[in-house]
Amino acid sequence: MHIPDGFVSAPINIAAAAASVAVIGYALKRTGEFLDQKKIPLLGVVAAFVFAVQMLNFPVAAGTSGHFVGAVLAAVLLGPFEAVLVMASVLVLQCLMFADGGITALGSNIFNMGMVGALVGYVAFKGLRAVLPGNKSGMLAAAAIAAWVSIVASALSCAVMLGASGRYPLELAIPAMTGVHALIGIGEGAITAAALALVTAARPDLVRALRRSGGGEGEKPAVAGAWGFATVGLGVALVLAATLSPFASGDPDGLKKTAIEESARQIAEAAKAELSRPEVSRITISANPAVAENLEKENGAPRAILAPAGADALEKIKIEKSDEMEIFAGRIEATDASGATRVREFEQQGQVWKHSPIPDYEAGPGKSNFIKAGLAGLIGTLLAFSLAFAVVNMIRGRKR
Amino acid sequence: MKHSFLDKYSDLDSAVHRIDARVKALCALGMIAAVVTTPVERVLPFAAYFAILASVFLLSGIPLRHILARLLIVAPFILLFAVIAPFVPHYSGEAGHRVGVLGLRYYPSGITMLISVTAKAMGGVLCIVALTSTTPFSELLRALERLRVPKFFLALLSFAYRYLFIFIDEFERMKRARDARSFGGKRWWHMQVLGRMVGTMFLRSFERGERVYGAMAARGFDGAFRSIRPLRIDAGDAATGAAFAALVAAAWLAL
Numbered sequence: 001m002h003i004p005d006g007f008v009s010a011p012i013n014i015a016a017a018a019a020s021v022a023v024i025g026y027a028l029k030r031t032g033e034f035l036d037q038k039k040i041p042l043l044g045v046v047a048a049f050v051f052a053v054q055m056l057n058f059p060v061a062a063g064t065s066g067h068f069v070g071a072v073l074a075a076v077l078l079g080p081f082e083a084v085l086v087m088a089s090v091l092v093l094q095c096l097m098f099a100d101g102g103i104t105a106l107g108s109n110i111f112n113m114g115m116v117g118a119l120v121g122y123v124a125f126k127g128l129r130a131v132l133p134g135n136k137s138g139m140l141a142a143a144a145i146a147a148w149v150s151i152v153a154s155a156l157s158c159a160v161m162l163g164a165s166g167r168y169p170l171e172l173a174i175p176a177m178t179g180v181h182a183l184i185g186i187g188e189g190a191i192t193a194a195a196l197a198l199v200t201a202a203r204p205d206l207v208r209a210l211r212r213s214g215g216g217e218g219e220k221p222a223v224a225g226a227w228g229f230a231t232v233g234l235g236v237a238l239v240l241a242a243t244l245s246p247f248a249s250g251d252p253d254g255l256k257k258t259a260i261e262e263s264a265r266q267i268a269e270a271a272k273a274e275l276s277r278p279e280v281s282r283i284t285i286s287a288n289p290a291v292a293e294n295l296e297k298e299n300g301a302p303r304a305i306l307a308p309a310g311a312d313a314l315e316k317i318k319i320e321k322s323d324e325m326e327i328f329a330g331r332i333e334a335t336d337a338s339g340a341t342r343v344r345e346f347e348q349q350g351q352v353w354k355h356s357p358i359p360d361y362e363a364g365p366g367k368s369n370f371i372k373a374g375l376a377g378l379i380g381t382l383l384a385f386s387l388a389f390a391v392v393n394m395i396r397g398r399k400r
Numbered sequence: 401m402k403h404s405f406l407d408k409y410s411d412l413d414s415a416v417h418r419i420d421a422r423v424k425a426l427c428a429l430g431m432i433a434a435v436v437t438t439p440v441e442r443v444l445p446f447a448a449y450f451a452i453l454a455s456v457f458l459l460s461g462i463p464l465r466h467i468l469a470r471l472l473i474v475a476p477f478i479l480l481f482a483v484i485a486p487f488v489p490h491y492s493g494e495a496g497h498r499v500g501v502l503g504l505r506y507y508p509s510g511i512t513m514l515i516s517v518t519a520k521a522m523g524g525v526l527c528i529v530a531l532t533s534t535t536p537f538s539e540l541l542r543a544l545e546r547l548r549v550p551k552f553f554l555a556l557l558s559f560a561y562r563y564l565f566i567f568i569d570e571f572e573r574m575k576r577a578r579d580a581r582s583f584g585g586k587r588w589w590h591m592q593v594l595g596r597m598v599g600t601m602f603l604r605s606f607e608r609g610e611r612v613y614g615a616m617a618a619r620g621f622d623g624a625f626r627s628i629r630p631l632r633i634d635a636g637d638a639a640t641g642a643a644f645a646a647l648v649a650a651a652w653l654a655l
Binding site (some may be wrong): 045070096194 | 407428433435436437470474480490517521523525532536552559563564592595596608610612
């Protein structure tokens with residue numbers, strides 16, 4: 001799941017890195033504020049533990065194997081934000097030491113495996129704790145399921161990043177990644193539960209979950225109630241998101257259309273600039289079919305840009321549809337009276353969105369977008385819940 | 401304890417190894433940024449990047465085997481991508497050619513994309529390998545500290561790095577003990593054993609963490625980290641860094 005350099009587009013990388021930096025910054029501040037410097041060696045040593053344990057391969061069906069990740073184990077034993085710090089340091093070390101995961105993709109990797117892995121897993125754990133019996137086996141079951149959720153959520157987030165960057169079709173990436181990781185997640189869940197059982201037996205004082213709800217603290221019922229409410233809310237929201245968002249999506253091709261219009265507009269602007277040079281006698285625009293069509297539109301923006309140049313100026317322009325235009329949106333050739341030619345090429349605009357998993361004129365209407373929108377809704381909801389969780393925690397932390 | 405594989409070869413001595421860590425870190429970051437942002441259609445800049453990296457590796461004396469082994473890490477991603485890429489249009493309006501199987505269409509831009517993404521992923525790995533194989537990790541951390549990465553996080557990294565070797569050893573010992581008792585642990589129903597190993601490891605690491613803090617506190621640890629070896633950038637380092645940056649920039653802009 002470690003994404004190398006060059007696989008995720010820059011905007012996604014930057015957004016993920018910004019989110020990671022924000023959460024790590026918050027986690028550092030929180031750890032620094034509420035706890036003493038004792039946490040530094042402790043978290044560092046636990047990060048070393050996670051790194052070592054990630055070398056543990058376990059068998060998955062069909063001869064493949066996965067490795068233990070440990071995000072939920074760390075979150076349950078140390079706390080969610082401490083777990084984010086631990087996972088982030090492990091990922092930085094893996095990136096630097098093994099070149100496992102690219103430096104520019106580090107933000108995305110920390111987002112997927114650190115933040116989504118630890119925070120979504122922890123939210124799931126807390127929610128399940130409120131629903132399942134409060135005894136030890138209830139806690140272990142909650143941890144096991146949460147570990148599974150965390151792995152699948154990380155894989156989903158990773159697949160969406162790769163798909164949205166146009167590297168793999170989403171319809172392929174999402175089932176492939178989540179399918180494999182749904183299996184790997186079972187191993188993760190089993191190992192997390194077994195490890196937690198051992199720690200609970202040997203050092204029950206270390207298990208935060210037991211300590212928190214272990215009586216003595218007056219706020220327990222209120223907290224449990226809030227978590228139960230959050231779980232039910234999350235469940236309802238997820239069902240709604242998965243079933244309703246396909247209907248809610250208005251024009252799935254809107255972004256692609258915008259990209260074509262933007263390319264046509266740029267080409268028109270450039271053609272206008274060329275027209276303003278008196279020595280230019282002829283302009284040939286070759287553009288890929290979609291862009292060329294847009295350029296020729298009677299009422300389109302490109303016409304509006306070119307119109308002031310006058311009808312005789314427009315005579316000089318010839319628009320060709322070119323099937324060879326695969327990489328560029330189009331090319332302008334301006335020929336002078338002397339015969340000299342100036343060529344300018346235009347890249348397709350809207351790089352992130354330009355790619356459509358299945359060319360829309362071939363796939364059955366709406367089918368693929370249906371799945372996509374549902375999944376997008378699911379992921380959006382999960383992310384929104386994690387964010388809300390972080391914010392609520394921040395406020396609660398301040399009050400203390 | 402033989403785990404120098406982590407920043408293996410960083411203790412060699414070469415012109416590259418002697419350059420200040422900050423200069424190297426900035427050069428590596430800059431080069432990765434250049435590699436990743438090079439437009440998909442252009443091939444020549446990548447040739448230049450790989451030539452630059454090759455000369456860095458030649459100067460540093462890092463064995464080719466090591467570099468190739470590290471490159472293998474991106475292989476799964478690239479292989480999967482190679483299977484899919486030709487059948488995915490990467491530019492809207494691209495016509496594509498009918499293949500005739502399953503209604504698939506072949507898009508030439510997919511190949512361009514594949515080449516570019518492969519070059520980018522490999523370029524990224526090579527930059528990281530060039531940096532970490534010529535810079536001891538502790539020095540890299542100090543360089544990052546000067547480059548304003550939060551100290552707390554770096555302290556965390558340095559502890560993690562320091563105890564990594566011990567835990568890997570301990571874990572290997574534990575696995576050996578398990579295998580010696582002919583348990584195997586090769587089947588899914590052996591998961592519980594693996595879980596207990598992980599749990600034991602956690603307890604050991606946690607208790608070690610507490611002990612380490614205790615020992616440090618007894619020696620006057622106040623949360624600050626100090627070092628007796630100052631980082632120093634001399635004129636040669638600065639010139640090398642500037643020349644490197646100029647080369648990379650030239651490759652990006654001119655080719």
